[in-house]
Amino acid sequence: MAIREYLWVSLGGIVGACARYFLSRFTAKITGTSFPWGTLLINITGSFVLGLFLVYTTERVFVDPKWRLLIAIGFCGAYTTFSSYAYESMVYFQQGNWGLFAGNVLANNILCLAAVLGAGALVRSI
Template sequence: MKQLLLVFFGGGIGSILRYLVSKSLNNYFQHFFLGTFLVNVLGCLLIGFILGLSLKTNYLTPNQTLLFATGFCGGFTTFSTFAFEKHSLLNSGELTFFFIYLISSIVIGILAVALGLWLSKLI
């Protein structure tokens, strides 16, 4: 039960923060959802760092990993919104922005995970 509460609490905080970031940044560009992009990239960086610390040493307990990686990062990042935004770009005929957003999100997300893992090795 404790693990479920940790995931619930972390996910709630992550979801609230994602909402605030997306609400404040998604309107800056007409065809690029900056808020969603940033939360997903930051979430990738954080999960790489958190799991890197967790795997490297006993720096984080399994409960802390659940709270931060599964809970917070799971609530903070959003694949469903990412997919919906891609769909809306396709429906509006914005193929260039669709591919730029799709490819940059995937490539930069993977690079952010790698950077997080690398940063965790420095500690």
């Protein structure tokens, strides 16, 4: 991989990581910290952005590969939070907090899949 490709991934990663940090803090201020709403929101919106971008750029228009490096790998890779989701779910599991554990697992999986499907349907409808 050429150095320019790493730079595209890095640039997207910087923006994605900063967006994740901002949105998680902002969401915690609004909703509190009893449930990881920020992680859920980030995973849903990241799934939507990734689905929108990949369906659009593979089915509607073909773009320079650097855009995939910037958006799909860089931005979405740094923005979405599967590791946070996994950790938060494990904590609920270890605490025996079955309702929050199940809610977090189901919400992240169902809503993120729905976001990708919805983004694909949106792109295909226009």
